[in-house]
Amino acid sequence: MSWSKVSHKKYGEDLEADILDLVERLKSKRYKAMDIRRVCMPKADGGKRQLGILILEDKIVQKAVSKILSAPPVSFVVINTIFRIKHFAVGYFFKKEAVI
Known part of the structure; x- marks a missing residue:
């Protein structure tokens, strides 16, 4: 799967429809988490720290599951x-x- 870049602002333009679509994909088991985008950030000691960046929908699903659990x-x-x-x-x- 490719990594998708959607800002909070763009997702919020039609928030209700986007959330309803996400819920429908979750219910019908068509939702698949996207691959995490890896970014290396330089550390003060010269090393590198890997960061994982999720797409917005993955963050929404993770937050909802966290609240339930x-x-x-x-x-x-x-x-x-x-x-x-x-x-x-x-x-x-x-x-x-x-x-x-």
């Missing part, structure tokens, strides 16, 4: 049992605990 834990009560979502850096799992 970092939401407060939700508890589900099911017949004398509580299923609580526990958050770890690697993902979520259900933990079964007895109700007191």
Whole structure:
């Protein structure tokens, strides 16, 4: 995939349509993250630091997923049992605990 350059201003010109298109591509599983553009920045000691630059839509998707995954834990009560979502850096799992 090639790297695409779209400014915040240009994306915002028709923001609602662009976001609806992005959501539709996510729902239909047609969305693909673009390759990260690599840029080398000089460091004070003469070395180089690699930076990865994402396209705007990738940033939007990452922020949305981050908000969903970092939401407060939700508890589900099911017949004398509580299923609580526990958050770890690697993902979520259900933990079964007895109700007191």
